[in-house]
Every structure is written in structure tokens, then in C-alpha cells.
Amino acid sequence: MKKIIGFVSVLFVMALFLVTNAVAADYISAKKCKACHMKQYKSWSQTNMANSFENLKAGVKVEEKKKAGLEDKDYTTDPKCLKCHTTGYGKGGFVSMEKTPDLAGVQCESCHGPGSDFSAIMKKNKEFALADVKAAGLIIPSEDEKGCMACHGGESPFVEKVDPKYKFDFKERLKNTHEHFPLKNKH
Numbered sequence: 646m647k648k649i650i651g652f653v654s655v656l657f658v659m660a661l662f663l664v665t666n667a668v669a670a671d672y673i674s675a676k677k678c679k680a681c682h683m684k685q686y687k688s689w690s691q692t693n694m695a696n697s698f699e700n701l702k703a704g705v706k707v708e709e710k711k712k713a714g715l716e717d718k719d720y721t722t723d724p725k726c727l728k729c730h731t732t733g734y735g736k737g738g739f740v741s742m743e744k745t746p747d748l749a750g751v752q753c754e755s756c757h758g759p760g761s762d763f764s765a766i767m768k769k770n771k772e773f774a775l776a777d778v779k780a781a782g783l784i785i786p787s788e789d790e791k792g793c794m795a796c797h798g799g800e801s802p803f804v805e806k807v808d809p810k811y812k813f814d815f816k817e818r819l820k821n822t823h824e825h826f827p828l829k830n831k832h
């Protein structure tokens with residue numbers, strides 16, 4: 646009996662491994678999305694999300710850091726900060742500026758999910774079904790307030806308590822992510 650249970654649990658672990666691997670898409674970076682979504686890319690580039698990595702450097706936003714209880718030093722390799730100021734850190738995305746420079750900052754995939762699988766579907770068929778890209782990991786941000794709060798919530802040093810300007814009003818913020826353009830096709 647013990648042997649059977651042992652065997653079954655090995656199978657179970659293997660199945661779990663296969664399933665989790667099949668689900669996890671890769672981060673491909675904003676440069677790849679840009680090829681097909683130039684307008685959104687341009688608009689996003691002008692937000693401070695695009696340059697968010699800069700804020701981790703010494704000598705940048707010294708006053709804001711002080712107010713949030715942070716000293717002025719180099720944070721560009723601090724895992725605590727990288728989690729929110731890069732794309733996909735600790736989830737197969739950003740690793741370091743040397744290895745993954747294209748994933749610095751808060752990019753498309755921070756809000757829309759890792760794109761390797763869903764962008765392959767978008768590439769194949771412009772009239773893809775929304776359900777298919779969602780099943781491949783596409784996040785529609787207005788349906789995912791929790792996803793925003795992973796970075797804008799209590800773990801961030803820059804919250805409403807520190808300065809009211811950091812208040813996260815979901816509906817208002819959705820409007821300032823990037824300019825929105827009507828889609829051409831039905832999905």
C-alpha cells in the first residue's frame with residue numbers, strides 16, 4: 646500500500662509540474678508589444694512607469710525617499726524595490742540590469758500579464774476570441790484591481806499615509822495608464 650501511495654504522489658507531483666509549466670508564459674518586454682501597439686506604447690512611454698527604474702538610483706528623488714523613510718543610496722539591486730519597479734521580478738521576468746535590461750520599469754506586462762502566449766495568438770489571428778487570449782494569460786486591467794494593489798498597496802513605501810498624492814483610486818488610475826484607442830476587430 647505504501648508503495649502505491651508513494652507512486653501516486655510522485656505522479657501527482659509530476660502532473661503538477663507539467664501543469665504549472667504549461668500555464669507560465671514568458672515575459673517578452675514592451676519592445677515586442679510596441680511592434681503591434683505603437684500608440685499605446687508611445688503613450689505609456691510618457692508616464693513615469695516607463696522610467697520607474699531611475700527612481701532606484703542614488704541621488705534621485707531624495708526628498709520623496711526621505712519622506713517615505715528611505716535613505717539616499719543605490720537601490721538598483723535591492724530585491725525589495727525591484728519587485729515593484731521592474732516587470733516580472735521573481736516571476737521569470739526581470740533579473741538584473743546586466744541580464745534583462747529590456748524588462749526594467751513598470752511595463753505592459755505588469756498590468757496585462759506575461760505576453761509570450763497571448764501575443765502568439767494575437768499574431769496568428771487579428772480577430773482572436775477574447776476568451777482565448779485570456780486563457781493564455783492576458784489580463785484586462787479593469788478586472789484586476791488586486792493586481793494593481795500588489796504594487797500600489799500597503800507594501801509600498803509610497804502610500805497615502807506618507808502623502809495623499811499616492812492615494813490609489815482604481816477608477817481614476819485606470820484612465821492614466823496609457824491613452825486608449827478603439828479596437829478595430831471584434832474579440
Ligand code: HEC
Binds near residue numbers: 691789796818
Ligand atoms: C509591478 C508593480 C506595479 C503594478 C502591478 C502596477 N503598478 Fe502602477 N505604478 C507602479 C510604480 C512603481 C509606479 C510609479 C512609477 C515611478 O514614479 O517610479 C506606478 C505608477 C502608476 C501610475 C502613474 C503614472 C503616471 O505617469 O502618472 C498609474 C496611473 C498607475 N501606476 C496605475 C496602475 C494600475 C491601474 C494598475 C493595475 C491595473 C497598476 N498601476 C499596476 C507599479 C505598479
Ligand code: HEC
Binds near residue numbers: 700701705799801
Ligand atoms: C510594493 C511595491 C513597491 C515597493 C516594494 C517599492 N515601491 Fe517605490 N513605488 C511604488 C509605487 C506604486 C509608486 C508610485 C506611487 C504613486 O505614485 O501613487 C512608487 C514610487 C516610488 C518613487 C517615486 C515617488 C515620487 O513621489 O515620485 C520612488 C523614488 C520609489 N518608489 C523608490 C522605491 C525604493 C527605493 C524602494 C525600495 C526601498 C521602493 N520604491 C519599493 C511601489 C513600490
Ligand code: HEC
Binds near residue numbers: 689751
Ligand atoms: C498600469 C497598467 C497598464 C499598463 C502598464 C499598460 N496597460 Fe494597456 N491597458 C490598461 C487598461 C486599464 C486598459 C483598458 C482595458 C480595460 O482594462 O478594461 C488597457 C488596454 C490596452 C489595449 C486595448 C486598446 C486600448 O487602447 O485600450 C491595448 C492594445 C493595450 N492596453 C496595450 C498595452 C501595451 C502595448 C502596453 C505597454 C506599452 C500597455 N498596454 C501597458 C492598463 C495598462
Ligand code: HEC
Binds near residue numbers: 677679754829
Ligand atoms: C504580432 C502583433 C501583436 C503583438 C506582438 C502583440 N499584440 Fe496585442 N493585439 C494584436 C492585435 C491584432 C489585437 C487586436 C487589435 C484590434 O482588434 O484592433 C491585439 C489586442 C490586444 C489587446 C486588447 C484585447 C481585447 O480584446 O480587449 C491588448 C490588451 C493587447 N493586445 C496587449 C498586448 C500586449 C501587452 C502585448 C505585448 C506583451 C501585445 N499585445 C503584443 C496584436 C499583437
